[in-house]
Amino acid sequence: MHRAALPTLALALLLALVACVTALGASTPAARPKPPSAAHVERATHEFLSENRGAVAEAKQTPARAAARKDRIFPRRRLVALYGAPQLSKSIIGLKSPGGAKKKLNKEVAKYEQKGDDPVTGGFDLIATIATSSPGSSHLFRDRQRASVIQTYLDAARQVNGRLLLDIQPGRSTFLREAKAFREWLSKPDVDLALDPEWNVGKKGKPGSTTGKVSAGNLNKVSDFLAGLVRSENLPQKVLVVHQFRKGSVRHRADIEQRGDDVAVTLNFDGIGGRKAKRAGYVKLGAPQLFNGFSLFYRLDKGLMSAEQVLGLEPPPNYVMYQ
Numbered sequence: 144m145h146r147a148a149l150p151t152l153a154l155a156l157l158l159a160l161v162a163c164v165t166a167l168g169a170s171t172p173a174a175r176p177k178p179p180s181a182a183h184v185e186r187a188t189h190e191f192l193s194e195n196r197g198a199v200a201e202a203k204q205t206p207a208r209a210a211a212r213k214d215r216i217f218p219r220r221r222l223v224a225l226y227g228a229p230q231l232s233k234s235i236i237g238l239k240s241p242g243g244a245k246k247k248l249n250k251e252v253a254k255y256e257q258k259g260d261d262p263v264t265g266g267f268d269l270i271a272t273i274a275t276s277s278p279g280s281s282h283l284f285r286d287r288q289r290a291s292v293i294q295t296y297l298d299a300a301r302q303v304n305g306r307l308l309l310d311i312q313p314g315r316s317t318f319l320r321e322a323k324a325f326r327e328w329l330s331k332p333d334v335d336l337a338l339d340p341e342w343n344v345g346k347k348g349k350p351g352s353t354t355g356k357v358s359a360g361n362l363n364k365v366s367d368f369l370a371g372l373v374r375s376e377n378l379p380q381k382v383l384v385v386h387q388f389r390k391g392s393v394r395h396r397a398d399i400e401q402r403g404d405d406v407a408v409t410l411n412f413d414g415i416g417g418r419k420a421k422r423a424g425y426v427k428l429g430a431p432q433l434f435n436g437f438s439l440f441y442r443l444d445k446g447l448m449s450a451e452q453v454l455g456l457e458p459p460p461n462y463v464m465y466q
Contacts (some may be wrong), residue, residue, distance in 0.1 A: 153332050178350040181279030182341045184286045187230035190243060198241045199291050202298035207333040215380045217407035217434045217461045223252050224266035224308060226466035228273060235466055241299045249303060251465055254450035265305035268464055269296045274312035274320045274342035274350035274432060284350050285314030296350060308335045308384060309372060312342035314350050318365050319369055335386040356391055359398035370405035379408050384436055387428055388413040396430045409462050411436025417445040425456055436462035
């Protein structure tokens with residue numbers, strides 16, 4: 144090959160690679176969120192509890208509405224949620240007070256009620272296990288939310304007849320270990336679970352440097368635990384959301400088991416980008432045996448999709464998340 148052709152060939156290969164990434168709806172590594180340090184999480188937790196003393200004190204364990212005890216969520220309803228944590232200021236939950244988050248959630252829910260045919264339930268996808276860039280006291284590169292924080296957002300969800308999803312970023316821990324740590328919360332009829340493989344970095348990985356992943360086998364262990372909890376506690380169906388922004392996020396997705404009336408296993412497309420790329424990624428990373436989710440990023444997406452455009456996806460997502 145002539146030497147002059149080498150730069151042209153290299154450029155062509157680079158452009159092809161970029162096109163492949165864009166087609167999957169994945170963002171460049173620089174666009175993905177970075178984990179906070181353990182010290183930042185601890186400091187921000189104290190600040191949140193101090194600044195929101197009223198809301199925390201008034202989180203009086205409001206009972207779940209009666210309908211939550213008998214509802215089958217998917218496919219009968221659509222779940223629209225706000226994502227984040229009060230310690231993460233760039234997330235929508237971190238940008239709002241609990242009261243402000245309720246108002247924002249109600250506005251998003253109303254859009255889907257107006258444009259869609261299915262009944263809509265609102266929710267908060269609260270990061271309950273936060274991946275950190277430093278080992279922290281656990282030495283597992285993760286920090287768990289305090290009970291008072293979780294109760295505050297559960298109470299906020301119940302005040303809008305909604306649901307709370309406990310989102311797990313395990314760091315060097317495991318999804319199953321973290322899920323079991325929240326057993327008391329998951330035993331409530333309106334508390335669900337979400338898993339974020341991006342932050343599942345294994346025994347030697349580091350959040351922010353190692354891009355995590357998860358196997359179908361490990362996901363099935365978590366959904367089996369959740370299904371057992373539903374049966375033993377006589378609970379209504381729970382949602383299990385698994386976030387993914389690239390093909391490698393979830394391995395052997397065809398082997399992920401659906402749990403029917405017990406657990407609605409849902410793959411949530413978590414890619415950042417333009418509308419065309421996000422539509423393509425949603426289709427390519429779906430699994431026919433599972434329910435479908437779709438994430439929208441207020442600040443990072445190139446042209447935030449409207450509720451009508453989201454509902455125009457095929458198939459329309461059961462779970463819609465804003466962050």
